[in-house]
Amino acid sequence: MKNLILSILFFIFYSLFAIAQDIDEKPVIRTNNENHLQLRSCQYTNNYDIKYHRFEFDIDPAVKYIKGNVTTYFVPLEELNMMYFDFRNNMTVDSVLYHGTQLSFSFPSYIEFRVNFGQYLQTGILDSVTIFYQGEPYSDGFGSFKVDKTTCSDQDSVMWTLSEPFGAKNWWPNKEVLTDKIDSVDMYITANKKYHIGSNGLLVSRDTTGDKITDHWKHRYPIPTYLIAYAASGYSIYKDTFDLYNGGQLEVLNYVFPCDSAYAHSQTEKLDTAMNFFIKKFGAYPYENEKYGHAQCRFSGGMEHTTMTFMGGWWYYILIHEMAHQWFGDKITCGSWHDIWLNEGFATYLEGLTCEEGIQTKTFHDWLSSKKNSVISNNYGSVYCDDTTDVNRIFNSRLSYNKGAYLLHMLRWILGDDDFFDALYEYINDPALVYDFAKTPDLKAHLESAGDTTLNEFFSDWFYGEGWPDYDIHWSSDNNCNNKLRVSIYQTHSANQGTFFEMPVPVKFYNDTKDTIIVFNQKCSIDTLFFADISFEPTDAEFDPDLWLCAKATVTKETVPFKTIHWTGEYNNLWNISANWDCGVPTSDDEVIIPTGTPDCFIPDNYNANCKRLWIGKNAKVITYGTAHLNIGQ
Ligand SMILES: [Zn+2]
Secondary structure, three states: OEEOOHHHHOOOOOOOOOOOOOOOOOOOOOOOOOOOOOOOOOHHHOOEEEEEEEEEEEOOOOOOOEEEEEEEEEEEOOOEEEEEEEOOOOOEEEEEEEOOEEOEEEEEEOOEEEEEEEEEEOOOOOEEEEEEEEEOOOOOOOOOEEEEEOOOOOOOEEEEEOOOOOOHHHOOOEOOOOOOOEOEEEEEEEEEOOOEEEEOOEEEEEEEEOOEEEEEEEEOOOEOHHHOOEEEEOOEEEEEEEEOOOOOEEEEEEEEOHHHHHHHHHHHOOHHHHHHHHHHHHOOOOOOOOOEEEEEOOOOEEEOOOOOEEEOOOOHHHHHHHHHHOOEOOOEEEOOHHHOHHHHHHHHHHHHHHHHOOOOOOOHHHHHHHHHHHHOOOOOOOOOOOOOOOHHHHOOHHHHHHHHHHHHHHHHHHHOHHHHHHHHHHHHOOOOOOOEEEOHHHHHHHHHHHHOOOOHHHHHHHHHOOOOEEEEEEEEEEOOOOOEEEEEEEEEEOOOOOOOOOEEEEEEEEOOOOEEEEEEEEOOOOOOEEEEOOOOOOOEEEEOOOOOOOOEEEEEEOOOOOOEEEEOOOOOOEOOOHHHEOOOOOOOOOEEEEOOOOOOEEEOOOOEEEEOEEEEOOOOOEEEOOOOEEEEOO
16 A cells, blocks of 8 residues: 555554453463563464355445454364454344354454354365454544545545455454455345445446445455455446456546546556556456455555556655555565565556656656665665564565565666566565465565576565665776775664675766766775776766665775775786786886786795885785795885
């Protein structure tokens, strides 16, 4: 999802003082820290596999209340005589029906609901149970169950749900986990006939009885609990039909406030270009047997409910962000809230790719610059979400969104476009992951496979680690000696964690007429001095002009009062032969480099070799014979 004014939406907190009711009670995490909601799901729901939900609700979008029932088809993974759901105990449960028989039930804690079957259900046999309930749902997180007025002058009502991350339990009994997708759902919602209800999947029917309608939606793709949603209002409805890059057409169905209809349409009809770009890059639209669409609500941002994004307005970049989630977030969903960047970092980076592609007016450079400035505005914080009980932390825009997106951009820098986009395509189409969940190592494996490399260090530094590198770069060019560049690169860690960021560091060197970008591959902390050939005399240098790295840098031009002479060993092995050096035999005023990979350098018997400083590359050798001398810095 994407929220424009995140901070004001977290003002609803609850006192968390559930009292253990019976012996089965698992410990409830209690906290008085109002930034941490008690949001963990029930630990007892992992002994069954959910296959299907049927929702039947009777609502009045003007009244914050829900009444109806949820039927759950499930397969026990072990013998069980009771079944737990994540469900808030402020809801009034009227009855629980199992094969026509009423079952006993209870709320063992304020967020757990338990059904007692009175018998053991066998492992592996599909079964079902229906829970009838009503009440005024709590609304927490981003506003999990809300009623408001539309923005139109008639002040019509709008009701919507937004369960991510932990709000589904407030309005329906479920299994609020990131391990079990529901194979399919049907949503039947009854309301006054002036209302239209938008939801996941396809609208199957709209039946009228008296002054009421029942809209029936069906969704036949696996869906995580938090993406099931509905919105209801006196919507104006329009459709766009997109011609798809991979053939065929897709219906884009929009439920909007009547007074916003013209503007909404002007924004949503433009999405076909971004839709086709994503198809080209990442494969078919994941729900092409159904639809895409939008339903308008009253919150500041968007939420990527599968096949029907809920929007608080018609910001083009947020429309693109939520559409990107249909691949990254909905088709493949983060397998834990620690890995939320697999949803949000991706959707954010895909926003950037549409800038690069010219689909948005903002340039890619400006987009990258704004994301980088956001990340480096604070020295700390990891993309890995280290507190999954805190909604603010999970959806931290600087870390989960912007730094997450920058991680992808830096992986692209390291792997190159071909391998990077191949890896992303293989990841988002991996048969083991599609319509299921993924964790960061699943993505990492695809990146390593495509790039034929290991990325342990990268993920250790950039995903689990905090902060970013701050580079101190000094350079000089020796115009006495073939314009050779001498560049020293030191880095400090913004969060002082001691981690070294092994990165290829691009620096642009230029003068009035010429420029070139040279990449210095800093592989370890002692890799600080680099030399490079350049065909012109640069007057200035700029760190990372294309914004590949999420880093700060200062660049300083130096005048070095000595020549730097490189050993080549091109003629023979002797120090005292001019043809073995790139700029003549060194004197006591010169700095000497014996690079890695060059032949061994011999100083002959009786010869006095001189230099100001000496650098010897790894595995390179200088060997003295007999009474040979090497005078350094004398
Ligand atoms: Zn998002």
